[in-house]
Amino acid sequence: MNQWIILHSSEGRILAMNLPESQWEGKTIGDLFNGTEAILGQSGTAALRCKPEFVSMTSSEPDVVAKWKRIRDQYWLELTTSSDSGAYPENFPKDLFSNDLPFRQVFETNQAIKWILDPETGGIVYANEAASLFYGYSREELMSMKITDINILSQEVVYEAVHSAAIESRHYSLFKHRLKNGEIREMEIYTGPIRLNGKILVFSILYDVTDRVEAVKKLEESEKKYRSIVENASDAIVITDRGARLLEVNRRFEELLDYSKEELLSFKLEDVLDTNSWRETSEIMPNLIVGRPVTLQRKLKSKSGTLIDCEINAVLLDSDKAMGIVRDVTERNRITEELEKSLAEKEVMLQEIHHRVKNNLQVIASLLGLQYENYEDPTIRSALLESESRVKSMALVHSESYRSDNFTEVDLKNYFYSLSFNLIRTYEASQRIMLDLEILPSKVTVEKAIPLGLILNELLTNSVKYGFPGERKGKIRIRLESDERGYLLKYEDDGLSYDRDFLERSGSIGLQLIDILTRQLRAKSDFKTGEGIKFTLRIPE
Incomplete structure (x- = not known):
């Protein structure tokens, strides 16, 4: 008779066959025969109609007799059509398989490691042969x-496993x-009893799973390390599912809320958030779901x-889980609130200081102005007017700072514009x-603003007094x-x-003041004359 043997899974996927692997790889018994759905997963004998693909592969007749034998979750399928003799492999105990040629054929042709005990x-x-090559x-x-x-x-453990396989109480x-x-290798062994020549033996299929076992071991070690890190983290950690049910919490989360782990794992996130916090949290959930x-x-x-x-x-862990790292910020919020309160008080105080300094300087400027009105001597009047403008330039700094959000800084653009136009008006030269x-x-x-303002004040004063005397007209450029x-x-x-x-001969202290203030700013200045004056001041950051 022509005979074929197929080893297939309970789902019908072909695992081995006594034909070249290239012919059956990736196929199911449903690909080769009609009517297998009704008998898949059963043991016994049935008639099958071969599909054209099987007939082409084997030159078989269309109708075959199929005999199934179950070994754990796998099945031996023996197919019979017409006669065939077939020879035993070299060194094979011929009496062992004398009545089971198909079994012997699949035993030899498949590349999986097999033996009989x-x-x-x-x-x-x-x-x-595969066992010989492997071992x-x-x-x-x-x-x-x-x-x-x-x-x-x-020996006791090994014999117990073999005996269990012989009576079908252990298959893996x-x-x-x-x-x-x-070399020591990890072997995954599938076993089952077979009767050959009236004797119960144990048939085994063996797979080398050393690499897989090592990978699983490393994965378990990694998971153990991860769990240790999570469990002993100083921050509370919680893992939830898409429905916001708590799936895992660490020790710190238990301590933070004073619940046991068992209690927490029966909760949803809304059970541990106050009402407002839960409503606000549910609103941002879509952001979390998209990653x-x-x-x-909260x-x-x-x-x-x-x-x-x-x-x-x-953060989203995967499509079904999210992880939250929770930190108690009660103390931090308390300190922040106290600092903000203290800062607000200091801002009020600093604002008041700038206001008072500005007022005091304005009083001094007013006194100088009164003195100016009491003198007829042009030299004295000039000195008083210059002093008044200097005091006003300093008062203007505090005025700008007073109006600013930051009391420690001055906006130079506003300051220079106000200073320049105020001084020109003071000398009645704006026209x-x-x-x-x-x-x-x-x-x-x-x-830094005060010395810069005083320098600009002196430059403007010199231009008005000496560059544009009398009714002379002209232009001043400041960059x-x-x-x-x-x-x-x-x-x-x-001018x-x-x-x-x-x-220096004029008796003005303006140039001396510019030199002193330049050194104070650690700046470098350059004074040139020709058609008017040109002055540059390089101020380091």
């Missing part, structure tokens, strides 16, 4: 050995086997009902002297730029030219 002695009755022993050597020569466990084992070269990490502050309820201020960093300002918006400290080295102040006018000697 005697449950009474533990001896290896027969091993296929490194010849077939003759294997068939002279006992399973205990290969399995590294005790995971053992360590020693190869001929001494956006979320940071939020109030959690402890077992006693106490509300705890918490910062929660939530004949045009101001052209390009000031970069920038903020500097009060300590403030910045680069990586700091600020650059450029000042020039198109009469005068040099340093002239200023």
Whole structure:
């Protein structure tokens, strides 16, 4: 008779066949035969109609007789059509399979490691070529050995497993086997009893799963390490499902809310959030579901009902789970609130200081103005007017700071504009002297703004007094730029030219004041005369 043997899974997927693997790989018995659905998963005999693909593969007749044998969750399918003799492989104990040719054929043709054991002695009755290649022993050597020569466990444990397989109480084992070269491999073994020539033996299919076992071991170690990190983290950690049910919590989360782990795992997230916090949290859930990490502050309820201020960093773990890292920020919020309160008080106090300083300077400027009115001597009047403008320039700094959100800084653009136009008006020169300002918006400290303002005040005063005397008209250009080295102040006018000697002879302290303030700012200045004056001041950052 022509005979074929197929080893297939309970779902019908072909695992082995006594034909070249390229012909049956990836196929199911449903691909080769009609009517298999009704008998799939059963044992017994049935007539099958071959599909054209099987007929083409085997040159078989369309109708075959099929005999099923179940071994755990796998099935031997024997197919019979017409006669065929077939020879036994070399060194095969011919009397063993004399009445079961199909079984012998699949035993030899499939590449899986297989052997047959005697449950009474533990001896290896027969091993296929794949077993010989894997273990490194010849077939003759294997068939002279006992399973205990290969399995590294005790004889009692090994024999118990073999006997259990013989009576069908055990079909799967995971053992360590020693190869001929001494290497130890993890072997996954599927076993079942077979009757050959009236004798019950144990048939085994073996798979080397060493790599898989090592991978699982590493995965378990990684998971153990991860669990240890999570469990002992200083922050509370909670894992929820898509329905916001608590799936896992660490020890710190239990301590934070004063619940046991068992209690917490019966809760939903809304059970540990106050009403407002839960409503706000549910509104941002869509962001979390699409994979956006979320940071939020919420109030959690402890077992006693106490509300705890918490910062929660939530992230999606996978499509069904999210993790939240929860930190108690009650103390941080308290300190922040106290600092904000203290800062507000200091801002009020600083605002009051600037206001008072500004008022005091304005009083001084007013006194100088009164003195100015009481003198007829032009030299004295000039000195008083210059002093008044200097005091006003300092008062203006505090006025700008007073109106600013930041009391420690001054906006130079507003300050320079106000200072320049106020001084021109003080000298009643706004109709004949045009101001052209390009000031970069920038903020500097009060300590830096005051000397800069005084320098600009002196430059403007000198231009009005000496560059544009009488009714002379002209233009003053002021530029403030910045680069990586700091600020650059450029000042020039198109009035009469005068040099340093002239200023010193005039008795003005303006030039001396500019030099002193330049050193105070650690700046560098350059004073040029010609058609008017040109002054530059490089101020470091």
